[in-house]
Amino acid sequence: xxxxxxxxxxxxxDGSVFHLHMKPGELAxxxxxxxxxxxxxxxxxxxxxxxxxxxxxxFRCHTGTLNNVRLTVVSTGIGCDNxxxxxxxxxxxxxxxxATRTVKPQPERKSLRIVRLGTSGAVQPDIRLGxxxxxxxxxxxxxxxxxxxxxxxxxxxxxxxxxxxxxxxDERLARPYFVPNxxxxxxxxxxxxxxxxxxxxxxxxxxxxxxxxxxxAHPDYLEQIERFEFEGxxxxxxxxxxxxxxxxxxxMGHRALTVCTIIAQRVAGDSQPDYAPFVRxxxxxxxxxxxxxx
Numbered sequence: 001x002x003x004x005x006x007x008x009x010x011x012x013x014d015g016s017v018f019h020l021h022m023k024p025g026e027l028a029x030x031x032x033x034x035x036x037x038x039x040x041x042x043x044x045x046x047x048x049x050x051x052x053x054x055x056x057x058x059f060r061c062h063t064g065t066l067n068n069v070r071l072t073v074v075s076t077g078i079g080c081d082n083x084x085x086x087x088x089x090x091x092x093x094x095x096x097x098x099a100t101r102t103v104k105p106q107p108e109r110k111s112l113r114i115v116r117l118g119t120s121g122a123v124q125p126d127i128r129l130g131x132x133x134x135x136x137x138x139x140x141x142x143x144x145x146x147x148x149x150x151x152x153x154x155x156x157x158x159x160x161x162x163x164x165x166x167x168x169x170d171e172r173l174a175r176p177y178f179v180p181n182x183x184x185x186x187x188x189x190x191x192x193x194x195x196x197x198x199x200x201x202x203x204x205x206x207x208x209x210x211x212x213x214x215x216x217a218h219p220d221y222l223e224q225i226e227r228f229e230f231e232g233x234x235x236x237x238x239x240x241x242x243x244x245x246x247x248x249x250x251x252m253g254h255r256a257l258t259v260c261t262i263i264a265q266r267v268a269g270d271s272q273p274d275y276a277p278f279v280r281x282x283x284x285x286x287x288x289x290x291x292x293x294x
Contacts, residue, residue: 004101009092017089020074021054026063027093028070030290033086033116033245040075043117043283047071058082067291076241080142080200083244090114091252112254115185117286119275120198120239120260121208123226125267127194130278132285133237134189135181135198135258139163140243142202143174145251154179154250159197159230167224170217174202179246185257192285193259196236199225200243208238209266222266237262259286 010018017023034040037060044050047064054061058077065071076086094110096103103109120133127133137159145151159178163169169176178197186195201207206214209222218224225235242258249256261278264271272278 001102004096004103006101009096009101011098015098016054017093019056019085020059020061020089020093021056022052022061022063022089022093024093024098026052026054026061026072027090028063028072029110030069030071030113031090031115032071032073032286032290033114033241034073034075035078035118035241037075039117039279039283040073042280043073043287046283046287059086066287069291071290078204079240080140080144080202080244083241083248084144087245087248087252091248091254095252109253112249113185113290114245114249114254114256115286115290116241116245116256116258117279117282118239118241118258118260119263119279120237121264121266121271122237122262123199123222123235123266124196127196127236127262127265129262129265129270129272131262132189132193132282133196133198133260133262134186134193135242135246135260136186136195137178137180137197137233138242138246138258139176139178139197139199139235140247141174141176141207142200142240142243144244145177145179145247146175148248148251150251151177151247154247156180159233162230163228166228177243177247179243179250181246181257182249182255185255188289189257189259189286192289194236197233198237198239198242198258198260199235200240201238202240204240226267238266
């Protein structure tokens with residue numbers, strides 16, 4: 001049995017994991033991920049009781065109960081690189097014995113239920129500002145999952161090949177990957193959110209087809225994304241985290257879904273910067289579903 005070196009999994013002097021500053025007993029089996037630290041605290045304000053809280057950099061974590069269901073909410077900051085940190089540390093909290101630095105035997109391992117609640121930009125004309133979109137499939141152009149072994153078992157290579165061909169994907173960019181999200185969580189949110197293919201980008205501006213001063217290397221990039229279709233599946237929205245959550249969850253044996261509220265309509269060129277009411281409605285919908293169907 002492999003002993004994980006201290007340089008591979010760093011544990012703080014108080015027994016908490018390096019970035020999240022959480023201890024193993026402080027993690028619930030249902031985890032809500034958000035980008036904004038303030039949103040983590042906002043969600044925790046709905047809890048009937050808060051057991052523990054921690055904060056370090058952009059990672060703000062709260063564990064408590066709502067309707068007798070134990071929940072953890074974690075802010076991740078922005079981007080798949082941060083998701084790599086959060087997912088590995090959540091999995092370690094659930095499935096590594098910190099005392100022996102060994103992976104727990106199979107009967108003791110946990111499968112977490114992970115739901116990201118985020119904001120996003122729609123790339124289809126019929127998706128409106130304020131709509132909720134859930135990622136039936138998460139696509140990544142960030143490259144993260146390609147660093148991990150076993151991706152063939154969790155990725156749909158048919159979608160990947162179709163996407164590369166239809167968009168005339170530049171080989172200098174990271175190879176895209178596509179991961180189906182957990183079907184039970186998709187079914188749970190089926191009456192509240194539009195199913196789609198969420199594309200996670202490694203940046204907010206050019207990687208999502210935005211132009212401020214610098215021109216795009218591929219001027220028709222956004223149009224190619226909008227036109228992509230595979231067996232009735234189309235790219236519904238752009239964001240920056242879903243692919244890493246879906247991919248790492250599938251590799252680690254967790255169940256994941258991303259639900260986003262739309263705050264930008266890329267086709268219409270419209271946005272809603274005062275999106276707090278949209279986010280609150282999404283949060284309340286998710287909390288109801290996660291605590292009534294646990």
